[in-house]
Amino acid sequence: xxxxxxxxxxxxxxxxxxxxxxxxxxxxxxxxxxxxxxxxxxxxxxxxxxxxxxxxxxxxxxxxxxxxxxxxxxxxxxxxxxxxxxxxxxxxxxxxxxxxxxxxxxxxxxxxxxxxxxxxxxxxxxxxxxxxxxxxxxxxxxxxxxxxxxxxxxxxxxxxxxxxxxxxxxxxxxxxxxxxxxxxxxxxxxxxxxxxxxxxxxxxxxxxxxxxxxxxxxxxxxxxxxxxxxxxxxxxxxxxxxxxxxxxxxxxxxxxxxxxxxxxxxxxxxxxxxxxxxxxxxxxxxxxxxxxxxxxxxxxxxxxxxxxxxxxxxxxxxxxxxxxxxxxxxxxxxxxxxxxxxxxxxxxxxxxxxxxxxxxxxxxxxxxxxxxxxxxxxxxxxxxxxxxxxxxxxxxxxxxxxxxxxxxxxxxxxxxxxxxxxxxxxxxxxxxxxxxxxxxx
Amino acid sequence: xxxxxxxxxxxxxxxxxxxxxxxxxxxxxxxxxxxxxxxxxxxxxxxxxxxxxxxxxxxxxxxxxxxxxxxxxxxxxxxxxxxxxxxxxxxxxxxxxxxxxxxxxxxxxxxxxxxxxxxxxxxxxxxxxxxxxxxxxxxxxxxxxxxxxxxxxxxxxxxxxxxxxxxxxxxxxxxxxxxxxxxxxxxxxxxxxxxxxxxxxxxxxxxxxxxxxxxxxxxxxxxxxxxxxxxxxxxxxxxxxxxxxxxxxxxxxxxxxxxxxxxxx
Numbered sequence: 001x002x003x004x005x006x007x008x009x010x011x012x013x014x015x016x017x018x019x020x021x022x023x024x025x026x027x028x029x030x031x032x033x034x035x036x037x038x039x040x041x042x043x044x045x046x047x048x049x050x051x052x053x054x055x056x057x058x059x060x061x062x063x064x065x066x067x068x069x070x071x072x073x074x075x076x077x078x079x080x081x082x083x084x085x086x087x088x089x090x091x092x093x094x095x096x097x098x099x100x101x102x103x104x105x106x107x108x109x110x111x112x113x114x115x116x117x118x119x120x121x122x123x124x125x126x127x128x129x130x131x132x133x134x135x136x137x138x139x140x141x142x143x144x145x146x147x148x149x150x151x152x153x154x155x156x157x158x159x160x161x162x163x164x165x166x167x168x169x170x171x172x173x174x175x176x177x178x179x180x181x182x183x184x185x186x187x188x189x190x191x192x193x194x195x196x197x198x199x200x201x202x203x204x205x206x207x208x209x210x211x212x213x214x215x216x217x218x219x220x221x222x223x224x225x226x227x228x229x230x231x232x233x234x235x236x237x238x239x240x241x242x243x244x245x246x247x248x249x250x251x252x253x254x255x256x257x258x259x260x261x262x263x264x265x266x267x268x269x270x271x272x273x274x275x276x277x278x279x280x281x282x283x284x285x286x287x288x289x290x291x292x293x294x295x296x297x298x299x300x301x302x303x304x305x306x307x308x309x310x311x312x313x314x315x316x317x318x319x320x321x322x323x324x325x326x327x328x329x330x331x332x333x334x335x336x337x338x339x340x341x342x343x344x345x346x347x348x349x350x351x352x353x354x355x356x357x358x359x360x361x362x363x364x365x366x367x368x369x370x371x372x373x374x375x376x377x378x379x380x381x382x383x384x385x386x387x388x389x390x391x392x393x394x395x396x397x398x399x400x401x402x403x404x405x406x407x408x409x410x411x412x413x414x415x416x417x418x419x420x421x422x423x424x425x426x427x428x429x430x431x432x433x434x435x436x437x438x439x440x441x
Numbered sequence: 442x443x444x445x446x447x448x449x450x451x452x453x454x455x456x457x458x459x460x461x462x463x464x465x466x467x468x469x470x471x472x473x474x475x476x477x478x479x480x481x482x483x484x485x486x487x488x489x490x491x492x493x494x495x496x497x498x499x500x501x502x503x504x505x506x507x508x509x510x511x512x513x514x515x516x517x518x519x520x521x522x523x524x525x526x527x528x529x530x531x532x533x534x535x536x537x538x539x540x541x542x543x544x545x546x547x548x549x550x551x552x553x554x555x556x557x558x559x560x561x562x563x564x565x566x567x568x569x570x571x572x573x574x575x576x577x578x579x580x581x582x583x584x585x586x587x588x589x590x591x592x593x594x595x596x597x598x599x600x601x602x603x604x605x606x607x608x609x610x611x612x613x614x615x616x617x618x619x620x621x622x623x624x625x626x627x628x629x630x631x632x633x634x635x636x637x638x639x640x641x642x643x644x645x646x647x648x649x650x651x652x653x654x655x656x657x658x659x660x661x662x663x664x665x666x667x668x669x670x671x672x673x674x675x676x677x678x679x680x681x682x683x684x685x686x687x688x689x690x691x692x693x694x695x696x697x698x699x700x701x702x703x704x705x706x
Contacts, residue, residue, distance in 0.1 A: 249512050319549035323612070325510065327562035327619055328539030337561070338551060 055416055061159040062414025065195035065210065066150040068122045068184065072099035073143045079133060089126030093118075096125045096146075100189070107187045117177045121184075122148045150190060152209040152407030154181055158192060161406065198414060203375045203396065209407025212400065214415050216375035220290050220390035221359060221422075223379075227294020227386070228301055228358050233351055235298075236305030243306075244313040245335050264303035271300045272364025280368060288369035288389035296368060297358040304354040305347075312346025313339060345434040352430035356423050362394040372399025393419045458483040458623060458653040459504060464518035466499055466508065473499050475677040477518075481670070483622075486645060486654045488664035488685065491674035492700065497657045500674070501625050504655065505541035506534040522623065539566050542616035546628040548608035550600035550615070555592050558600040558611055559583060562619035578618055586614025587644045606637020613644060617652075624648060626656040630663065642667050661701055665689050673697045 019027075074095060082091035097118050118125075125148055133140060153173040156162035158181075167175055184190040201213020247253045275296035279285045285292050316339045324334035340347075365371075375391035391399070393415060401412040459481040466474035474496045481487050489497035499508065506527060508514040520527050527537055539562070550558050559579045562568075569575035579596070583589040588610040592603070600611055609629055616624060626645070630638040645667050648654055658664050664671055665685060672682040673694075681688060681697045692698045 317549075319545060319547055320551065321510075322507070322543075322545055323549040323551060323615075324561075325507065325538060326505070326543040326545065327565075327615060328535055328537075329561075329565055330535045333565055337565075342552065 055413060055420070058410060059413030059415075059417040061155075061161070062198055062410045062417075063195055064159070064192045065197070066155045066158045066190060067147045067193045068100075068150055068190050069145065069147050070096065070099055070103065070189060071143050071145040072096070072102075074133065074140060076140050079140060082130075089124065089130055091126070092129045093124065093126035096129055100184075103189065104183065104187055109183050109187060117174070117180055120151065120171075120173050120177055121154050121181060122150055147193065149210050152405060154190070155210060156407065157181060158185075158190070161410070198411070199418070202377055203373055203391070203399070206373075206403055207405060209400075209403075209405050209411055212408065212411050214393065214396060214418055216378050217372070217391045217393050217396035217415075218418070219378060219385065220293075220370065220375060221392040223290035223385040223390070224294040224297060224392055225355055225359060227291060228297045228355060229351075231294070231298040232301045232305050232354065236302050236351070236354075237309055237347060239302075240306045240309035240313060241335060241340070244310045245339070246331065260303050260306055264307060267363075268300055268361050269363040269367065271296050272367030274299070275364060276367050286387050286389070288371075288374045288391075289387045290370070290390050290392070291386040292368050293365050293370050293392060294386075296364045297361060300361065300364065301354040301358045304357060305351055308350025308353070309343070309347045312343040312350070315346065316342045341437075344437040348433045348437065349430050352426050352433075356426045359422060359426070360394055360419065362398050365392050365395045366398070370395050372396040393422070455482040455484050457481070458522065459655075460519075460521045460524075461500075461503075462519040464500065464503060464516070464520060466496070466503060466517075467515045468499075468511070469513040473677055474503070477679045479672060479679055479682055481653060481655060483653045484649055484651070485670055486649050486656060486668040487670040487672065488668035489655065489657045489672050489674060490659075490661060490664050490700070491680075493659075495674040496677045497672075497674045498627050500679075501627055501655060501657050504623065504625055505538050505543055507538075507543065509534055539619045540621055541623040541625060542619060542621035544609070544612050544616050544624065544626045544629045547632050548605055548612050550603070550608050550611050552599065552601050554597045555583075555600045555603070555611060556596040559615050559618045562615060566619055568619065582614040582618035583611075585617050585648070586610045587640065587647070588614055604637070606633050606640060609633060609637065609641055610644065613641070613648075617648070622652060624652045624654045626654065628657050628659060631659060638663070661689070673700060675700070 072095070078095060082088055082095070085091045093115070097115055100118065125146075128148060129146065132144070132146070150158075151172065153162060153167075157167070157173075157178060164175065164178060167173065167178070169175055181190060197211065197213045199213065200215040201211065202216040203213070204211035243253060243257065275292060279292045279295055280287055285295075320338050320342065321334050324338045325331075329337065369389070370391050372391050372395055374389045375396060379385040379388035379390060397412050397415040397419065400408040400415060457480045459479075461477055461479045461481075464474055464477040465472070477496075477500060489501060491497050502508045503516055503520060504522075504527075506516075508516055516528065522537075522541070525532070551561065553561075556579055559582050560569075560575055563575060563578050569578055580589065580593075583592060588607055591607060592598075592611075600608065603611060609632070613624075613629070629645075630641050633641065642663065645654055645656065649669075656664075656667065668685045670683065671685040671688040673680045673688065673692075673696075675696050681692060681694045683693075688697060689701060692701065
């Protein structure tokens with residue numbers, strides 16, 4: 001359409017200032033194409049904006065926690081009295097409730113409440129209070145401030161997930177309890193606080209979304225990435241250097257090449273079941289261990305690293321190799337002294353992108369048992385970090401998202417925020433490294 | 442251009458440095474070099490001329506076994522430098538290339554400093570005992586490459602920042618830094634402007650005092666200006682080889698005459 005044709009001989013001669021029909025059409029086509037491009041980019045940006053918006057809107061509440069903040073003192077006599085009873089924690093709970101109602105009365109608020117309602121709002125508090133005084137005997141007699149986490153329903157009511165209209169009376173929370181919550185909020189006893197436990201904590205039970213944290217899974221992911229980095233970088237780079245620089249070009253290397261490209265497109269769950277069969281069932285490595293997760297993800301990352309490394313090696317101009325060989329460098333010297341440094345930015349970028357991909361991979365981890373609920377405690381020690389049962393960030397997020405309690409839903413979104421922060425950090429490192437190593441020739 | 446100069450030039454006879462017999466080169470199914478016999482003298486500039494694709498660069502690359510790096514390339518026959526067969530199993534191509542330096546068509550300095558460009562060869566061959574020694578080698582090489590005065594104040598600037606002609610002279614300095622005995626040049630001036638070409642040609646003439654220089658060129662004027670001996674290649678055959686003056690003024694083979702008078706090529 002835009003090609004010149006031969007039949008314009010008949011067209012009348014015109015000056016350069018007059019734009020002829022053909023040129024006008026050509027220019028219009030070009031303009032149209034640019035508009036398509038701008039439209040495509042705008043749609044992409046719009047989706048991105050929408051994505052970020054919804055992630056932040058749904059995920060940020062996970063970083064705050066509604067707490068019930070009560071300050072009160074217990075005398076030694078009260079403690080002795082409580083310890084002498086059959087239901088010791090119940091006695092402590094009664095002290096707490098008494099302190100709470102006292103503080104409400106001080107502020108001149110008169111709300112009826114019973115112990116059951118308090119239990120629905122902050123859960124059973126007695127145990128926490130008792131263990132605090134057992135651990136800190138010196139606090140006896142002085143005023144101690146307790147920040148107790150409110151239940152996830154109250155949390156949801158505070159940040160708007162649950163309203164009076166949507167709440168269905170249940171053993172978890174009654175509509176009447178909300179009056180008490182409002183009163184406590186007016187009194188400044190219930191308020192929001194930053195939820196450090198979400199970042200540093202471990203996974204909780206299925207009915208306690210408030211206590212769930214991502215910390216142990218972050219550690220699990222960290223140990224997995226260590227395994228992936230220290231296995232896939234040397235193996236991948238060595239394989240690419242051999243294939244690109246040393247290997248003869250014959251049917252075998254062609255076959256290997258095709259297979260590497262194919263492996264990059266194999267669904268990750270296939271690698272998961274391979275890892276289950278080979279590393280756990282055959283080699284007898286521990287289940288749910290970050291070591292096994294790392295091995296599986298290494299298999300998955302290798303093709304990515306090999307392909308990008310080979311591409312960046314191939315992009316080094318052959319004249320550099322000729323120059324090195326010409327002054328009598330051996331093949332290996334020419335590769336390691338000249339080609340590899342020039343290919344470094346590409347290799348590093350490929351590696352970090354491969355790692356980032358591995359960091360977000362969920363399916364293979366589920367198959368080798370690194371499911372979210374495994375991450376109930378931190379590994380003890382560095383070496384145990386590789387072999388102790390643990391989960392990883394994406395698997396933890398998946399587990400949270402599949403739990404029934406809507407409190408876990410916002411935890412899943414919050415987990416995605418943390419995961420994205422890690423990915424952004426890794427990509428920033430990739431950009432910085434590329435800039436630093438970039439050289440011109 | 443004063444062509445008379447060529448005829449009047451004295452030609453001393455030198456020892457034979459490179460002797461090639463029955464050389465055949467195949468690229469896969471293509472027979473690129475057919476039965477080439479040539480004796481290249483020491484302390485002489487020998488020019489290879491001929492139309493594109495005639496095999497002159499291929500033959501040049503046989504002399505330092507650069508063709509080894511091409512998978513499909515097979516070299517047969519006998520090439521001897523100072524009587525040693527360079528395709529003998531005992532010969533390490535790496536050692537050979539230190540002895541037979543090469544300058545390429547396109548200036549290809551390493552993306553490193555000027556100093557490191559020149560020092561790289563001596564470093565990997567262990568030619569310098571210490572830093573002062575290496576400094577001397579670098580200075581001497583750059584002087585021999587006729588570029589010392591232009592770069593002595595910025596030895597640590599990147600070699601890729603020089604102009605094209607300077608880069609090519611830097612590459613020549615890099616090639617002579619490993620103390621080669623033979624210097625191969627594959628169209629060293631084809632990417633340079635006339636002034637840089639003149640400088641490099643002058644340099645080639647000076648290098649003749651120490652090395653056996655073999656230069657591939659497309660420019661017949663250049664061959665006439667710098668060489669003492671000329672070999673004319675055509676379709677993989679060495680058609681004619683002799684004194685430069687004789688080749689250009691009184692060629693024996695009709696194909697040579699056609700080429701230098703511009704009828705083929």
